[in-house]
Amino acid sequence: MSAARPIPPSPAPLRIAVVGDTLLDVDVSGSSERLSPDAPVPVVDVRTDERRAGGAGLVATMLAKDGHDVTLVTVLADDGHATEIQDLLPGVRVVAGPSGAPTPVKTRVRVGDHALVRIDEGCDTPPIPDVTDAMTAVLGDVDAVVVADYGRGVAAAPVLRDAIARAAETVPVVWDPHPKGAAPVPGIAVATPNAAEARRFTDLTGDGVTFATDAADALLETWQIGAVAVTMGDRGALVGRRTGRGLDSRFLPAPSVTAGDPCGAGDRLAAGVAVALASGADVADAVAAGVADASAYLAAGGVASLLADADPAPVEVPGTDRDAMRVVHRTRSAGGTVVATGGCFDLLHAGHARTLSAARALGDCLVVCLNSDDSVRQLKGPERPIMTQDDRVELLLALDCVDAVVVFDETTPDEALRRFRPDVWAKGGDYTADELPESRTLAEWGGRVVTVPFHPGRSTTRLAAALAHVG
Structure with a gap:
């Protein structure tokens, strides 16, 4: 366990652009006490049906709830689900081009604390979308950029990648990659792959700190970026950077929390890293702040805390x-x-x-x-x-x-x-x-x-x- 060096809050809300694929996430929760008479499957008595903007929309929601000035750069379909997504993003400016595909919907069915099944609709990989001038213009006037790649083509669009590369010359860019997505553009501040994503991009095998160090070293060489933070779930993250003496790697353990649903923890981490970098922290301290943010988010109930009417109580120390x-x-x-x-x-x-x-x-x-x-x-x-x-x-x-x-x-x-x-x-x-x-x-x-x-x-x-x- 480690307590991250506190990052001072910025004196005013930051202007943050979130770039990436937006989904509609649906959480259906209920109880199950019997099997169906026509098949040996559980019958779920639905109690709640919660809906939220997912993917890059979830990152935008988190940052907006933190009080920042957030613009979501994405693509949306011309259907009812896309309208619903925009309604679920109060306080977020949405600059969207046409997706050319139906809105992807991911529905999780849970019984108590246990996931029973996930149902995906419209989640086939679409063609790389067109990018509008309004989408790229957003990146010229922000304090930080978070790229939330969910493998549906927004982060692979050449015009948008060029705009992200230009933004990286003046502001921190944090890239959260996806196994089916595009590689980060060269020159960004930090990428935050989890272990599975790092294995996909490197073809390395293994686990733990040794694997994360090797993966960070390989990805720094391949991607030509400032730093790689390989996240390892509740263990924390391994940050790798190049120095004049070679690879500088630092392990940043996560505070111990009791957490249930991990959905959105990686998004919370990437958002926290971007805020800390824009507030003046160096990469290691920024990732430590992101790890602490993700742990506090899980301790507060994860995505359920984002749906509450009131802000969740802050988690000041582990062990509340x-x-x-x-x-x-x-x-x-x-x-x-x-x-x-x-x-x-x-x-x-x-x-x-x-x-x-x-x-x-x-x-x-x-x-x-x-x-x-x-x-x-x-x-x-x-x-x-x-x-x-x-x-x-x-x-x-x-x-x-x-x-x-x-x-x-x-x-x-x-x-x-x-x-x-x-x-x-x-x-x-x-x-x-x-x-x-x-x-x-x-x-x-x-x-x-x-x-x-x-x-x-x-x-x-x-x-x-x-x-x-x-x-």
Whole structure:
């Protein structure tokens, strides 16, 4: 895990052009409790039918919701679905040429948190579309360009590619490629292929950081661009750049979040990179900001957060109540046992690690209730904590045995425990379970309190005293 260096917000909304293929995305959600009588297939009782602009339209929606001045450069069909797409883009200026093909519609059918089927309509690859003068003119007066290539020809149009190349001489261009799409134009700031796209463009095989480094090196040579950021899902991204000494590669890990639907995470990352670059960040810091934006987007609910009437609450640090509740819900849905423990964890040491590992072994997930900075000061005095709660959250989530963290401001975690009602409360110490103050709270819903092995001789106070002597 890594906390990206914060990118200062721009003093005014940025003028951003989003170039690419626009689709109509439909999410049908419901429940399924029976099979069809005429075939062994599930029957879905539809509860919601959500529609949104997809592809480059989704990127434009994200940036407009962030408060930027967004122009979508795309092509649209002359049909009802195209009209619907434009209605779904409030606050976005749409400059569109004729597509020469029906509007592509992608419908996902979901039951609960699980995708059941996707139905594609009009998604055959169309001919490369014509480009109007109005489309290219947009790129001459913007602060950044995002190319969202969905393989339907907009990014392959020669006239538009020439205009993007000219724009790249003065403003940052971020190119999010597609396996069936065109290669980025030379000279852009950064391309953001995922691992599958990088394999398609390089014919390399493998996975992980070693593959991503080799792919970035090969793509820099082939594409002749400033940088390549190979994204690796919830692991983060690998950024490769050329320097006078050869390839400079940097791995940027993603914050740990509990996420369900990953749809749009790559779009969110590319949008975040473009904003950061236009605000003055270098490529590595911009990609780190994009990775953080994508993680926060997933933690907020993904595309569902874009459809909400109100803006989602910001995700300031990993390990919020929202993440914990998702972990708890997922565990209980699978019939598992939810375990919780708590403490200040001001300086993590071997005793903490052993206690947390033992607590995790009691069930199927471990939620740590962490005293906030104010709570620690109330308990231990004005000189504590030594580490801020953000750093303590990050260190705890870096442990494999910790699934989520809940920060509480009170001196005891009772109210936090009542919110997610763990099955087991585990605590390390040289006392018995009935002596723990949380026993009465857990009894409210039939939870159990247990102690795990205590490791004498290891404490934060002793460690802090030793460090003071070293200083």
